[in-house]
Amino acid sequence: MSSIHPDQAEALGLVGKRGQGVERDPETIDGTITDDPTRRVPLVLGNRDFHSVTETICGWVENKTPNWWFPAFAVSNVLAIVGTVMILFLIVTGVGVWGLNNPVSWGWAIVNFVWWVGIGHAGTLISAILCLLKQNWRTSINRFAEAMTIFAVICAGTFPGIHVGRVWFAWFLFPIPNYNWIWPNFRSPLLWDVFAVGTYFTVSLLFWYMGMIPDLATLRDRAIARFNQKVTFGPMWAPHPLPAFVKKLTTVSIPANKIASYFYGVLALGWRFSSRHWWNYEKAYILLAGVAAPLVLSVHSVVSFDFAVSIIPGWHTTIFPPYFVAGAIFSGFAMVLTLLIPARALYPGMKDFVTARTIENMCKIITLTGSMVGFAYIMEFFIAWYGANPYEAEAFMIRAFGPYWWAYWIMMFCNVVSPQVFWFKWCRTNLVFIFIISIIVNIGMWFERLVIVTTLSADFVTSSWGYYSPTWVDILTFVGSIGIFMTLFLLFCRFLPMLAISEVKNVMPQADPHHPMYHKDGHHNGDQHKASDRSEGGH
């Protein structure tokens, strides 16, 4: 008869002391998806100890660049260059190169802006809101999602910047004294947007960077250790091991390790893993999470004010802020999955951290937020009829059955119908299927913004109606922004720790000093036993 608690057995399995750890199934279901609610599923698989966690995550940075990386980076770079050339073309020629016309004075630029900002919502949601809710499964994906957030906001910020027409006056957006002695209008949602997106970018960057300081310090220390360890070179035909005198001549430290130690050393700010430092650090982290949580909700609310505060039928609705926020989280999680599923396949070690259950949880959030978005679409339609405003009703009829009917029904299919598949367990656990759905959701959310923006095409007076279609410059600028995003993301995968090393270690069972496994092995004497029993009783 075994008197061991299943929790403890699993923990011991993870430390490698006992072979009872969760065995990984060769299929996608790795044992973490269970219908038994009493079973606490481990967050880190593969019988790992702290050292193997460090080795795996730092290894992605330290080992040779994987072969797939170069072609991927080349393609992204080409697209990024195309995007940059399109932006330069726009600046030297004028916004006339885009498909804008008189009723539709906002085209793909605003669609792309809102789409990218929306994608950027998942990172801070995962790191802030899920941190406050103590969802420990987030530790394996937060660094990844935060990086995605920052790069998405960079792409987003480009579009309003180049949309102002005379780009060299873009600084008028900020309250900076100018030669006309006028100030920006603080009662305009477009100005609120500048502050909201600017704050969001800065806070996300700070949050990301602060979370990374300890991991950068780990990389720094490993680079120093490697530099101290001399490497022996010799001619390939020389006998092995080399004779002592040859060894002496050819034993060197690799300069790349020196460069790495300075690079990560400067970024790590001299972090030395002191508990006194951790104490302030954790406080700062939770405070940042506390202020970033309402910030996430505020940013897309403010973005929705760009539309909702105007008096255009179809835009002037109070449902916009919550519906935009739900849509942002929806698209953000979809983009995290779009990036995570290939990354998980390309870096096999990641499967121990990003478990099937983590991905299943994300699918559930997609279904939840997708249903909220679907509810908002239907409610908008209902209010358009129930509100008895003929302009409002007409705007919605034109959306669904007018010249852009195809965009509307693509949106309805991608955002309302497709996420409902995750009610089925097979769909939530099949990675290829999840990947396809995540792409469909991304497409759907892009079309949602197109549907909203093209509401402009049917103006109040029928004589001023105008159909909007993009030019090749519009299309290539959008494709280019994806290239910029992917370039930055691939650089992140190569040079920075993709998973939060210290946070992952912190959610492993052996990180808890009061865990029973430390008190039943016979490691300690009776005195220590008593002390820890007492402290456990207090928890």
Next chain:
Amino acid sequence: MSAHSVTSSSGAPLHAIMAEFPNPAVVSHAAEKIRDLGYSKWDVYSPFPIHGIDEAMGLKPSRVSFFAGAGAISGITIALLMQWWMSAVDYPMVIGGKPYFAWEQYFPVTFELAVLMTSISAIVGMLTLNGLPLLHHPMAKKERFLRVGDDRFIIAIEAADPKFNADDIRKLLADLGGEHIDEVEE
């Protein structure tokens, strides 16, 4: 005993005596003992924040909150003063028939600036309280210390501690389960 008179076995000024511990449980227990013995200048180094180490070390509540609070208040103040002066004093303009200083319309910018200043001051406060950024630290010279970011747990009692006595500390750390007890030179 003054800190300057403490030297290592090789004669160089001594910074601390360090010992390695096998896991978070042992290191927490050792921290409790060192706390109870009344040492003040010492530290536990661990690859992640150990749960309950603040209590085990007898740390006071972190003061980062004061920095964050000051940031929040100054963010709100700066935002309201800026918007009031720009829109109601220096360049007053009637927009939508509203009063020059209708606070509702100034709320989004005020909120965003408050969040921005809170975050920046929380991080700056965290770094200030920790004495970072720092270019070099005596502990970093130790080969074994380089593993602390990986899987090692280290306690170091500094020579600057008023109760510092090298022999007592070596014995104490060994009794608490410390291994590889070593001197750290300044």
